[in-house]
Amino acid sequence: MGDVTLEHVTKRYEDVTAVDDMNLAINDGEFICLVGPSGCGKSTTMEMIAGLTMPTEGEVFIGGREVTNLPPKDRGIAMVFQNIALFPHMDVYDNISFGLRLRKYDKEEIDRRVERASDIVQLEGMLDRMPDEMSGGQRQRVAIARAIVRNPEVFLMDEPLANLDAKLRVHMRTELQRLHKELDTTIIYVTHDQAEAMTMSDRIAVIDSGQLQQIDPPLVCYNEPANLFVAGFIGSPSMNFVDGEVTEAGFHGKNVEVDFDPADVGVSPGDDVTLGVRPEDVYTEDEQAGIAHPTKRIEATTDVLEPMGDEIFVYLLLSEDATTSMDDASEGMSDQLLMSVDPDSSITEDQDVSVVLDRAKLHLFDTETGEAIQHGIATTTTTSTDSSTPAESDD
Amino acid sequence: MPHSIFRRLVSLGSDGDGDANDANEVRTDGGTATATGEGTTRSDQSDRSLLDSEFVRSLPFWLPPALLMGLFVYGAIGWNAVISLTEWSGFGSPDYGDLDFSMYEQMLGDPTFVVAARNTVVLLVVFTVLSLAVGLLLAILVDRDIRYENTLRTIYLLPMSLSFVVTAIFWAWMYNPEIGLINVVLRGVGLDFLANDWISDPSTKLGAVIFALMWQFSGYCMVVYLAGLRAIPNDQFEAARIDGASTLRMYRRVIIPQLRASTMSAAVVLMVFALKAFDFLFVLFGDTPGPSTDILATMMFREAFSSSNWAYGAAIATVLFLLALVVIGPYLYVQYQRGDL
Numbered sequence: 001m002g003d004v005t006l007e008h009v010t011k012r013y014e015d016v017t018a019v020d021d022m023n024l025a026i027n028d029g030e031f032i033c034l035v036g037p038s039g040c041g042k043s044t045t046m047e048m049i050a051g052l053t054m055p056t057e058g059e060v061f062i063g064g065r066e067v068t069n070l071p072p073k074d075r076g077i078a079m080v081f082q083n084i085a086l087f088p089h090m091d092v093y094d095n096i097s098f099g100l101r102l103r104k105y106d107k108e109e110i111d112r113r114v115e116r117a118s119d120i121v122q123l124e125g126m127l128d129r130m131p132d133e134m135s136g137g138q139r140q141r142v143a144i145a146r147a148i149v150r151n152p153e154v155f156l157m158d159e160p161l162a163n164l165d166a167k168l169r170v171h172m173r174t175e176l177q178r179l180h181k182e183l184d185t186t187i188i189y190v191t192h193d194q195a196e197a198m199t200m201s202d203r204i205a206v207i208d209s210g211q212l213q214q215i216d217p218p219l220v221c222y223n224e225p226a227n228l229f230v231a232g233f234i235g236s237p238s239m240n241f242v243d244g245e246v247t248e249a250g251f252h253g254k255n256v257e258v259d260f261d262p263a264d265v266g267v268s269p270g271d272d273v274t275l276g277v278r279p280e281d282v283y284t285e286d287e288q289a290g291i292a293h294p295t296k297r298i299e300a301t302t303d304v305l306e307p308m309g310d311e312i313f314v315y316l317l318l319s320e321d322a323t324t325s326m327d328d329a330s331e332g333m334s335d336q337l338l339m340s341v342d343p344d345s346s347i348t349e350d351q352d353v354s355v356v357l358d359r360a361k362l363h364l365f366d367t368e369t370g371e372a373i374q375h376g377i378a379t380t381t382t383t384s385t386d387s388s389t390p391a392e393s394d395d
Numbered sequence: 396m397p398h399s400i401f402r403r404l405v406s407l408g409s410d411g412d413g414d415a416n417d418a419n420e421v422r423t424d425g426g427t428a429t430a431t432g433e434g435t436t437r438s439d440q441s442d443r444s445l446l447d448s449e450f451v452r453s454l455p456f457w458l459p460p461a462l463l464m465g466l467f468v469y470g471a472i473g474w475n476a477v478i479s480l481t482e483w484s485g486f487g488s489p490d491y492g493d494l495d496f497s498m499y500e501q502m503l504g505d506p507t508f509v510v511a512a513r514n515t516v517v518l519l520v521v522f523t524v525l526s527l528a529v530g531l532l533l534a535i536l537v538d539r540d541i542r543y544e545n546t547l548r549t550i551y552l553l554p555m556s557l558s559f560v561v562t563a564i565f566w567a568w569m570y571n572p573e574i575g576l577i578n579v580v581l582r583g584v585g586l587d588f589l590a591n592d593w594i595s596d597p598s599t600k601l602g603a604v605i606f607a608l609m610w611q612f613s614g615y616c617m618v619v620y621l622a623g624l625r626a627i628p629n630d631q632f633e634a635a636r637i638d639g640a641s642t643l644r645m646y647r648r649v650i651i652p653q654l655r656a657s658t659m660s661a662a663v664v665l666m667v668f669a670l671k672a673f674d675f676l677f678v679l680f681g682d683t684p685g686p687s688t689d690i691l692a693t694m695m696f697r698e699a700f701s702s703s704n705w706a707y708g709a710a711i712a713t714v715l716f717l718l719a720l721v722v723i724g725p726y727l728y729v730q731y732q733r734g735d736l
Contacts, residue, residue, distance in 0.1 A: 052633050073639030085630030089652040098648075099638035150638075 001063040002076075002153035002186035003028045004049060009058030011044050011210075018044040020210035022058070031180045031187045032215075033197035036207035037233070043158060045207065046190045050156050051075050063153050073099075075154075078147035082159040084139050086131040086146075092118075093127040096146045117148040120182060121175075137168045144179065155187045161196065173200055194234050198222070206230045228370035231276050231363060237313060239276045240337050243367060246271040251364070251377075255318035255335065258295050258362065258377060265364060265374040273373065276363035279313060282339035284347070285354045293378065294356035300337065302351045307343065314339045314347060316355065472716060479709035489705070498710035508711070510686045511694040515718075518605060518690060519669040525609045526665055527658060530616020535646060537617065538624045548621070551614035559611075563678035566607040570594045594679060597687035604688060608675065612668070616661050623657030624650070659726060666722045670715055691715050 006024040010017065019041040026032050034042040047053035049060060051072035060068045067075045078099075086095050094101075096117060100110045118124060121141040131139055140160060147155055157176075161169045177200055180187055191197055197204045198218045205215040206229070214226035218234075225231035231239045244253030246267045251258040253275060262268055288294045300316040316337040339355060341347055364374040445451060479498055483489035502508045533551055537544055554562065569576050570593040578590040593603040627650060635645040673692035676684050682697040684690075691711055699708025 050633075050637060052636065072637045077637070079634070079637045081630040081634055083628050083630045085628065085634040087631065087634075087649055087653070089655070098635075098640075102639050102644065146634075146638075 001028050003061075003063060004154055004186060004188065005061040006045070006049070007059045007061070009045070009048060009055045009060060011041070011048060011053060012056045017210055019048070019055070022207075022210070022212055024205060024212060024215065026186060026188065028063075028186055029184050031177075031189065031200060031202045032205060033201035033203075034188065034190045034205050034207055035194055035197040035233070036192065036213075038192055040207045041210035042190045042192075042207045044210075046156055046158055046188060049154070049188060050077055050079055076152055077154045077156055078150045078152035079156040079158065080140075080143050080147050080160040082162050084136075084143045084160075084163070086139055086142055088131050091128050091130050092123065092134075092142050095131065095142055096127075096149055098146070099150050113149045113151075114145075117145040120148055120179065121145045136164050137172060140164065140172060141175075144176075148183070153186065155183075155185055157187060157189045159191055160189075162191070162193075169196075176200060195236060198234070204234070206233060208233070224372070224375045225276075225363065226372055228274060228276070228365045228372075231365070231372070235278060237279055237338055239278050239363070240282070241365075242275045242277075242337075244273060244275060246273055251275055256295075256298055256337075256357075258357070258359070260377050265377060267364070267373060272367040274365040274367045276365060277337075277357050277361065279338045279340040280311075281358040281361035282316075282337060283356050283358065284339070284341060284345070285356065287341070288356045291356075291358045291360070293359035295359055295362075297354040297356055298337075300353055300355055302347060302349055302353060303336075305347070305349055310343060311340045312343055312345060312347070314341055316353070475709050475716075476713050478706055479713045481706045483706040483709075484702075484704045486703075498706050501707065502710060502714070507686070507689065507694065508691075511689045511691050512714075514601060514688060515670065515690040515692075517601065518608075518672065519666055519722075522605045522608050522612075522669050522672075523662055523665040525605065526612045526616050527661060529609060529613035530661065531620050531651070531654070533613060533617040534620035534624055538621060548618070551617050553614065554611040555615045557611070559672075559674040560678050562607065562611050563675045566603075566610075567594065567679055569607075570603055597685065600685070600688045604672075604676065604679070608669075608672065612665060616665070619657050619661040620654060623654045627653055659729065663723060663726045667719055670719055670722070691718075 004024070004026040006022050009019060009022045009024075011019040022041075022045060024045075034045055036042045044053060048055045049062070051067065051070060051074075055068065058068075059066055062075055062077065072079075087098065090098065093114060096114050097110045100113060105113075114127070118127060121144050123138070123141050123145060126134070126138065131142065134142070143160065160176075161172050164172060173196060176187075176189075180200075189196075189201065201218060203215055204218050204221050206213040206221060208229045214221055214230045216224075216226075221230055221234045225234060225239075228241070232241070242253040242256045244251050244256070246252075246262050246269050248262070248269050249257075250260040250262070251273065256275065258275065262271075267273060283291060283294070285297065298318065300318050303315040303317050305315075306313040316339055318335050318337060337355070347353065359378065360376045362375075362377045363372060364377065365372050477491065477494070478489055480494040480496065481489040481491060482493065482497065537547055537551075541547070557565075568574075570578075572578055572590070572592040572595070575593075577593065581587065581590045591599055593599050631649060631653070632645065635649045640649065671692055672690065673696065676688065676690065676693050677696070680688065680693075682693060682701050684693055691714065695708050695711040695715065698704045698711060
């Protein structure tokens, strides 16, 4: 059984806390991504599962067994490393069979397992090659085969695709998903790339400053982020945030206003809140027919266009004195709004437009704590019967 | 005047650029080979082409050192080889009219030479292996994230920076049978029977020399190995641990095999040094270390400068030179094959 549980796991180095009271329950056979910015503690978390780092406090269970102080080899895990970490002086066969040979398996068993593993990752006929004669993708396959032969209960992958070029990375993503389907083993995958996490995993564990922010299926993280950090981290380009205040009439930001009854969403007038909206939920006036509950119109000027082929990202300036300087980012981007429009839209740069937001896709966060208050703000006339759920229910 | 020099330099530089551009254009437009392209652009300026050619322009950079090296290093080696073919000894000048290999024949029948050659090989092998082993051990220990790592590294490397004359005198004191630190310590801990006249007793003499040299050189080996260890990504250690290798096995099967390049370059330096370990022995023993420690380098000096057997000394020098080539040859060959030369 490959279920993994972390209970109150903390890792402190001399003056930094890398992982802070982490509780994580990973089910058998699950593909889970630990995702977060560099230095958030995701790799440390994985090293503690692997046994390469010992937690300062807390306990680690694998398959129901407490393994907190066991060495890596006794944990039933296999690991794929970011730098691939093939042994350069051994050929592919020796690399794959290294762990088995250390455990004194007999020759036939080793041969059988190596053959099966190299079949799975499609390395037939390459067993006698040296690592430096292979391409990056092939080497990564060898590294995965090296993990497979051990028949682990849990695969640990520490940014295994980070050193591959973009095209190969996308290809290997699919391969890994296929592998997961075939092996049906728990995979814990560390990445800083939210796109990788979104595409591959059953659930995403978003980590920031050593703390678990949210663990949910990718689309839940995307549609109902638990807090400002998750909202900003998941999704590319990032969600728009507008800082504002709750009034009797609803949300009042510098350039954006949304009317609702504060009681309906559980806030009271005077609260500092941040409104979040994804670029694809911002519509121009022409497109607004498609949405049921638009907000009031927002006047804006287009700034820069970024055509992506399947969509165009439009940077909108909301007020007259708005500047494009990056200083605005720190002020919750109150003056800017990123909008995604249809590629055949006739929108041009420096054009005055009116845009609306899709009320069903608005997110309201507590500015102070960052916690999500409400996902989807219904109009005052309809009762909140839509699928919005407060994020607190995740806990 | 400086101005005109400057302009000529500029025009030289831009000329070079222009050539490169021309060559490229010819290739892209007409598909003509680069060499042809350069030929045509140059044909109307043949008077300048010789002075402008890369060969002539590169002369000032490599010719003077090449001449100096050729004369004083390779010329001297060649001259030495020629002298070894003469019968030159005592006062007077060598007679270049009668060249033969008689000195080399004499060598084979000379028991002193055989002993010296044997000692040289023993010193070469034992000293190199021991220094590498101790250096590797130190490097592995220092690499394990210990405290005061830099301080220790400096302490280990420091002997290397001392002159061999200094270390020879230093070890002569250490080995002194009466007041030397080694015997004093041995007596102090009750191991009197081990106390020995280390550098006089023929059975321990060579060993004592090798030990002292190892003391001086293992720090160097440590630094070379440490660089090699640092170049191995951390992942390799972790991958080996995940695969279940114990620390000992991890080093033996995964890490040490990857240090082959370090071993190779350190070994070459050590072996070449061992061949010419002359100064250390000369300071300890003068030009007659006795049969148990006599090596080719000391014998060469003795024959040439004490006995005035110039031709015989030159022949021994040639043998030493060939031994050095045997040591360096494989290294150069491997480097050449890897494309590093």
